[in-house]
Amino acid sequence: MADQWARFGLDLHLRVDREHGLRDGLEQSLREAIRDGRLTPGERLPSSRALAQELGVARGTVSQVYEQLAAEGYLAARPRSGMLVAPRPGPAPGPAMPPAPSFRTPVDGHDLRPGMPDLSMFPRREWLAATRQVLQSVPHGTFGYSDPAGHAELREALADYLGRARGVITTPEHLVVCAGYTHALRIVCQALSRAGSAIAFEDPTLPDYPALAEVAGLRVNRIAVDRDGLIVDDLGDEVAAVVTPAHQFPLGVTLSPRRRIRLLDWARRTGAVVLEDDYDGEFRYDRQPVGALQGLAPDHVVYAGTVSKTVAPALRIAWLVVPTKLLPAVREVLRFEETHVNVIDQLALAHLIRRGELDRHLRRCRTRYRHRRDRLGQAVADRLPGARLSGIAAGLHAVLHPPGRFRSESELLARLTAHGVAVDGLGSFYHRPGDSPLGVVIGYATPPQHAYDSAVDALISLLDIL
DSSP, X not given: OOEEEEOTTTTOOEEEEOXXXXXXXXXXXXXXXXXXXXXXXXXXXXXXXHHHHHHTSOHHHHHHHHHHHHXXXXXXXXXXXXXXXXXXXXXXXOOOOOOOOOSSOOOSSEEXXXXXXXXXXXXXXXXXHHHHHHHHHSOGGGXXXXXXXOOHHHHHHHHHHHHHHHOOOOOGGGEEEESSHHHHHHHHHHHHOOTTOEEEEEESOOTHHHHHHHHTTOEEEEEEEETTEEOGGGOOSOSEEEEOOSSOTTTOOOOOHHHHHHHHHHHHHHTOEEEEEOTTTTOBSSSSOOOOGGGGOTTTEEEEEESTTTTOGGGOOEEEEOOGGGHHHHHHHHTTOOOOXXXXXXXXXXXXXHTTHHHHHHHHHHHHHHHHHHHHHHHHHHHOTTOEEESOSBSSOEEEEOOTTOOOHHHHXXXXXXXXXXXXXXXXXXXXXXXXXXXXXXXXTSSOHHHHHHHHHXXXXXXXXX
């Protein structure tokens, strides 16, 4: 048996098996190339003369093969075009696959849902300049495989920035760059997952996060939040507690000093870790931001931060500061992780941090968001007797408790939606929605600047007349 290979100038390899004769072998190899899609409909084949010369066989043999495949419907002759691959019927249509659900479905009207910064504030010019500088200066080796924990330059820049701006105590070796907060949480859950182990989440919180922990094999306990933050005395034998101490989402409270101490005492006593989601930690409007909890107990707190609210969620850049005792387990998880952040984006962010551009961007954001919250608070005070905003003056959202005449959250949300105003109901963040007080969560950072006043006016007008 002899095998023969032909390329015909199309980067296509034909394996011609002569066991049953040259003609049969060539016919079979061409059929297989058409069936498996290596030769696509409309593809022009070489002339019989050219293919015969390529294979070192008689031209008549190739002509006979072409004629046979044309008779079978695999090939078609076209005047002045030679022999082409004939159209092939496609597979029978199967059931339509529904599109993947969007994290945030676009709305018609005013979007005041929480969880999004003003995307019109993205620092385009600064990001473009940083990217250009990175591409002009990085060595060629930068484009190879890199440390799954993140590029060293970004980890060094983050260690300096977090120590200066948030009071975090760390070194670059303890930092892990992640593709968003959800990815960061998944890494920690996988590092902590042991048979029967439990993790505590605040109640209320975003439902996806406890669900993610359950998928990772952890048992989830939900701990209530009051005006002083997480009720620490309700913690038990969990291996970790996930908290948002700077600005709880969605209630907007801050973890009180006494609760902070009790939480860290619990972690030291039980050997558990606290996962600090520094949600909105950079945005405090009535005083200086409260420093990170991690700075009080770096051996017991995993610190998580992100640019999703400070710059833009589409960048998918977050980070973990990992205590020494948890580093081996996190590194083991990273061995099998293929979710990494684009190295060019990592270096662009490092460039912005080093040049102070991130600090300047955050100052612009604080000014705009503070004015927006003030505008919302003033509108509620002036036009909605009996309503109130809850939570501290911080972050990108506030909870609006409407006047007492409203009977249910579902009715309220349905009417707002029908009139083109999108908000989130407070009950959607509770494990048991019936435990929630009546309220809606307002993302006052979400609309672009030109649309904010009209969005607030529409919201207040609807609440005033409903």
